[in-house]
Amino acid sequence: MSSAPPLPDWDRAVVKVGSALIAPDDRGCSTTHLLPIARFIIESRRQGKEVILVSSGAVAAGLAEQGRTGPGAGLSIPERQAFAALGQPLLMAHWRRLFDVSCAQVLLTYDDLQRRARFVNAKNTIAELLDRGTLPIVNENDTVATEELKVGDNDNLAAYVAVLAEADLLVICSDVDGLYTADPYEDPDAERLPVVEAITDDIYDMVGGSHRAVATGGMRTKVEAAEKATDRGIDTVLVNGTKGDHLDALGRGEMPGTLFRRAERPLSARKHWMLHALPAAGRIVVDAGAVRALRERGASLLPSGVVDVEGPFAQGDAVEVVTLENDDAPVRVAKGITQYGADALRRIQGRQSHAIAEVLGAAPTDHVIHRDDLVLTRPARS
Ligand code: GLU
16 A cells, blocks of 8 residues: 555545445345444544535345345336335434434435536535534435436435535445456456546446446446546545445545546536536537547537537537547547537538528527537546
8 A cells, every 4th residue: 555645635525335335245234334434434523524425225225124135136116216215214224323413314316416406405405414513414315216317326426415515525435445457356467546647438448337236336337426526626535445444544544445536627517517417418420620629729619510410409408529530439529508409500510600690591609519618528638
């Protein structure tokens, strides 16, 4: 661990604990791994820091409550939702026993994070709970969230919560020592990366699926979460929550896992929301000249660079901007708010801006996406 960087200073952390730690033997809530995590939280709070816990395990606890042991894979959606409803109070009671402070249950859906008014509402509630010195314990509201409107995994949920709560640290407790160059369960040569300076496609290439059925996430969702958090200037740590000494080291400001370093130039709140929370309604395929203009000159997207439109989408919708390099799969370039719907855009694609009025009868704007409504995606920012 000597080459590891120290843990950056922090004041407010979101600590995410996965099902693998809460229900390690697929038999519902266990305290085996939670005591060292609770100790880390208590010690951090004693130092005047603020902590928000994001806890999985509702489905696992619900399954155990109903006498169903074994992994939760293969459940129907209503079954998963029912088991989450049964398990959530058990999960809260389980955590509550470990703390002397009041614990507050906060259940969120994707809608709460994506819609401005609801986002602000959730943000204010969490701020109030922290002001009162309580410990907010967050989970996805699995019982009501429909499949299309779910965050889906608690790694990404924790990143959204970290953004919402303006945390400066996200700690993801898992059952591996950090991010490895390959799956350490399968490849004995896999090496742990103590620090990841930027989340590039190479990092995504390293991560595969989950090795446990009861958890929704895997290493990929942890990297996605780290990308969301670091993009907003939040350092992210992946730590082995099954090892008490690793958590104690974290409490001393050491870095026993993998540190994903926060972006040097974080995205604004609006651009972060556009890139990471707003669902894309369609795609605009652009040529190499447009890619250069967007990436190198920070230009707006003009109709002349558009080569294909994959809709339907309307004016004001969020769309992905992609390019086809060497006839390969589309490469993401940017995301933004389009000024033209898909049908209108198809008619003006490849044309100069001054031709817009001629073709459409009116030209509300000379660009398709204004530079202020556009955010570049990886790998250009790495
Ligand atoms: N919200 C789910 C639960 O509490 C877990 C999702 C996840 O493990 O990522 O069971």
